[in-house]
């Protein structure tokens with residue numbers, strides 16, 4: 001099972017917390033974008049730190065939501 005982060009671009013407030021926590025996974029342009037997947041723990045840490053709750057973690061194959 002492989003998890004990937006998904007960003008709700010409409011919810012992202014673009015302050016960059018996710019990029020600070022996991023720059024190998026997230027990059028901040030006008031809004032945050034996903035540039036890679038990574039360890040679940042790191043994706044979770046970024047998702048939980050997002051002040052706008054804009055990051056979901058989903059199963060890449062089924063689309064099932066793992067977080068929140």
Ligand code: SF4
Pocket residue numbers: 007011012013014015016017018019026028031032049050051052053054055
């Ligand atoms: S932490 Fe959340 S609100 Fe901030 S840039 Fe990342 S996705 Fe956007």
